Amino acid sequence: MKVALVGNPNTGKSTLFNVLTGLNQKVGNFPGITVDKKTGTCKLPDKRNALIIDLPGTYSLYPKSKDESIVFEVLADVKNPVHPDLIIVVVDATNLKRNLLLYTQVADLKIPVIIALNMMDLANKSGSVIDVDALSDKLGVQIVPVTARQGINVDKLKEAIAFNPAIALQKDTIEVSLLAPELIHKIGEELLLDSPYVALQMAHQHENLRFLTHDESSRIEELEQEFSFHSQSSKAEETIARYNYINIILADTVTTSSEPKKETPSNRIDKVLTHRIWGFVIFFFILFIIFQSIFAWSAYPMSLIENAFMWLTGLVHTHLPTGVLTDLLSDGIIAGLSGVLVFIPQIAILFAFISILEDTGYMSRVTFMMDKVMRKVGLNGKSVVPMIGSLACAVPSIMSTRNIESWKDRMITIMIVPLISCSARLPVYAVLIALVVPDTKIFGFLNLQGLALMGMYFISFIAAIVVALVFKLVLKAKEKGYFIMELPVYRMPRWDNVLLTMYEKVKTFVLEAGKVIVAVSIVLWGLSNYGPPGKRAQVESKYQSAEVANTYTPEELNLHRSSELLESSYAGVIGKFIEPAIVPLGYDWKIGIALITSFAAREVFVGTMATIYSVSNDEAHISSVTDKMRDARNPDTGLPVFTLASSFSLMIFYAFAMQCISTIAVVYRETKSWRWPLIQFVYMTALAYFASLIVFNLLK
Amino acid sequence: MKLSQLRPGQSGIIKEFTDLEMSVKLMEMGCLPGELILVDRYAPLGDPIAITVSGYQLSLRMQEASTIVLQHL
Structure with a gap:
């Protein structure tokens, strides 16, 4: 049953x-x-x-x-x-x-x-x-x-x-038929409904009921016109009638002692937590704790996951015969899977905190405190939670916008959330800042590199707010926005519920986003391993010739070979193809390849840079990625590729561009149309392009 | 007198609503004509407000509170 x-x-x-x-x-x-x-x-x-x-x-x-x-x-x-x-x-x-x-x-x-x-x-x-x-x-x-x-x-x-008996024995509550006698009778008759109340509800909701056929729905609409049915006043009448019925029932069954009300504990907590000053101080302190934990606690499990995958890749290479299938398995599928699974710790930690804050009742107070500020830019008090969450990852944050009732507010929130710098941008920022910002202290205690990093997060928040304002002007509201919300009493969190939420969110993320990421990784693997016929054969034969082989050590030879192979692959061809478009931003075709591969997921950047600049893709060699990038020269001018201007231009590009297949997939899933992910992709990429152009020309 | 005119700590009894659509939502949440409403607090920035009605706490924006007309005391 x-x-x-x-x-x-x-x-x-x-x-x-x-x-x-x-x-x-x-x-x-x-x-x-x-x-x-x-x-x-x-x-x-x-x-x-x-x-x-x-x-x-x-x-x-x-x-x-x-x-x-x-x-x-x-x-x-x-x-x-x-x-x-x-x-x-x-x-x-x-x-x-x-x-x-x-x-x-x-x-x-x-x-x-x-x-x-x-x-x-x-x-x-x-x-x-x-x-x-x-x-x-x-x-x-x-x-x-x-x-x-x-x-x-x-x-x-x-x-x-x-x-319990299998037939409904409960007493009738109100005389439903009186609310719209002919209409209810007609709908009930034509759609063969037993309950007059189902008929009435259909009259109210038929436009949004997906189980009604189009004909049924338009027939109900016709009947409503015929009997001049007014939905809102009928709802009001019904609600009043129901409360009258409830009042009569409760009068005989409930006794309330009328002792003077003491101040509830919840009220006393609220006096502190929603205090004019302390309320905000405590809120920002809690945020600080959450972010520290997301980064601090996830570092160890994330490196465990990465190591496990590296071990797995090694296992595949040693135990399977070399060949295309083995490469596909290790560099396509396993690499793609690790890109998904490595985010599990951060998602689990973020949702543990969100679930605790929701369970205790604090989240509705945050919404209560922030509503006025958020409304000014076209958002809603309830947008705060997804915005905070997207500092870790936009995917679960977009999923958490479902409780925003107003369609417009929800759409704006979904549209701006991916602008906020997520944890996948962190490695990109880290590499580029290490490259061009000197590791010095100003005023004796402020680390300049740390300041630059903070600046990137700050810029992302500003961009999110400006874009929200634009969408506020562009989007038409489907309904009147409102904010009638229960403030539940404070309670202790239910720990089993917290664990369940973590488990469920992680599962959804792995299954939903995982499918896309793995698929795209396989495509990218194909693009960077295959190229136009002939070109690759040339490279291969060049490195097989004894002349070249004697110039380098075997290790160097391998690196140069794979670098040139990449150049001759489809990815390389595409990189060369888009080069004219990205030269004004200060990038060369190699960065172009990284930009393209990063459209699957931003964190691919470091790995791609590593491959292109011929260093082994290994965590321990991250400094050598920086070194190689520092040494990279433009072959025509002999000037360094990564200058202050081009690096900041690149960081701005990564900050704003929609380079995340998982986000596109989840926006599609949440909005049920390709329109929204498309709009988002276009506006973010355009924003990224022009912002980078401006930054490059200002700093040049 | 409207609900939006009450200060924290003040209370009133609901008489009627000025917005039909809003009234349905408010009534579903327990704001009924004849109910006693107590304004608990304003949000730190003055809007929305928190009220106690029929034994629990509700938050609503000033603009929504202004659709609730209170009885003259």
């Missing part, structure tokens, strides 16, 4: 889901829409297995965000693969009235339903006494009081699931 969990946000619904299913969980996607579909299995007392579906938290069946829209779609579409046989409405006992609004809507869908009444302990503490049996009688539904965090009474809930 299939059981759906439905409830308001912050009711402990996800905790209950974790308790019911343990580790038997699966995160997938609802087809055609990027809303996580969390399902899991639960063993029932009668030995049957129940499939539990955790639907996104919502205050009402009328959706406000992308995530919420899935709830009604699953509940109303009998053909949906996860359409439930039973709904558990998770209700927060401390806020019964608002929580029951969603219950009354769900109950009217005429699907069997059970209430899991969570946080009874907190309700009792706050002085309200709920007569559960009386409430259960009045609603005609089983109510199981649970404490999800401690797993109390979960067995009783499992029993209730197992032995």
Whole structure:
């Protein structure tokens, strides 16, 4: 049997889901829409297995965000693969009235339903006494009081699931038909619906329901015109009617002691954390800690992963016969995989922090504090979290924009997030700064190289804000933006939940981004290992001749050979081809190859530089990459290739250009269209080109 | 009197709404005519505000708060 969990946000619904299913969980996607579909299995007392579906938290069946829209779609579409046989409405006992609004809507869908009444302990503490049996009688539904965090009474809930009758027995809540009698009757008749409330909901939502055919939807539109149906006023009328019903029920079943309210602990914490001055100081301190940790804690596991892959590559080379397939495996597939997997530690650490900040309730305070500033540039308080996250990596940050309800705000956030310097740009900055910025201290304590690095991050933030402003003027809002948000009480984080979030995000990243990165790595491998016929043969025969072989040591010979082979490969040809376009920026064709290979992922830069400038691709030789680059001369003029001007121009290019296949893939996945990744690619690359041009000419 | 005119620490009772679409969202979140609203605090930059309504805390922008009309006390 299939059981759906439905409830308001912050009711402990996800905790209950974790308790019911343990580790038997699966995160997938609802087809055609990027809303996580969390399902899991639960063993029932009668030995049957129940499939539990955790639907996104919502205050009402009328959706406000992308995530919420899935709830009604699953509940109303009998053909949906996860359409439930039973709904558990998770209700927060401390806020019964608002929580029951969603219950009354769900109950009217005429699907069997059970209430899991969570946080009874907190309700009792706050002085309200709920007569559960009386409430259960009045609603005609089983109510199981649970404490999800401690797993109390979960067995009783499992029993209730197992032995709940298969037909909907709950009492009707409000007279739904009265809200739009003819319309509801007509829709119900034509679409063969049992529940008048489903018909009414379809009238409100038909434009966004993907299970309705085009004809069905336009027929509903026609009927709405015919009976002059006004969606907003009908919703208002319905909501008031539902609250009237709830008030009558609660009057007889809940008693609240009217002792004067003491100041809650949450309120006292808020006085500090959202203080006019301390609020911001604490926030920036927390950010500082997060970034220190992302870089400090991930360094060791990242080098472990890199070493493991180097060991694997070595293994492949020693144990497999030399040949094209072995090269493809080691330089294409394994190299591509390591490019993906090396980011696991950073993603895991970032999401551990985000999950802790969200779980404790602090994140909604950050949103609360930052909203006004962010709104000025066309963003939203909720854009802060993805922007911070993108200092580590834009991919998970773009995934975390889903809770921004306003379409325009969300799009702008997605558009600017990849501008913020992520950890993949760090190696590029590090190499180039080491090359042209002297390692000296100014004022005796400020490291000049460190300042240059900080400057790059600063520039990226400024660019993000300016671009956001531009998009604010260009994009038309689809709906009125609003910011009505619950500020949950502060709680201790649930550590098992933190671990689960880390695991899930890493898994999504590896599977989704991994596919693309590996594919592109293979293509790049092909491009740099094959070339126009004839050219490569010439190079090969040149190095086989005894004359050349005697000039160099065998090691040198190999390096020069691979360097010239690269020049004659398709990648080299492309590098030469784009050279006229990049010369004004101060680059030569070799940098051109790095630019092209970097369009798969920026961190490829150092590796490509290493190959092109004939040094072995080895972490220990990173200084020699710098040396070789320093020695690189323009063959025509004899001047160094990497000057202050060309290096800063290159850094600016890497700061702004959209050189990340994973980001393009995730933007496509999140916006469901190629339009947005395309716009982003074009504007970022254009920005990068012109900014670099200006920087090069200013510094030249 | 509108909700946006209250200072932190002040409270009022909701009378009606001036924006139909907003009112549906506000009511779904528990802001109903007849409910008592207490303004807990302003955000550090003066907007949005945090209010307590029907036993929990909600944050909304000044512009949204100005669509909530309070009863005369």
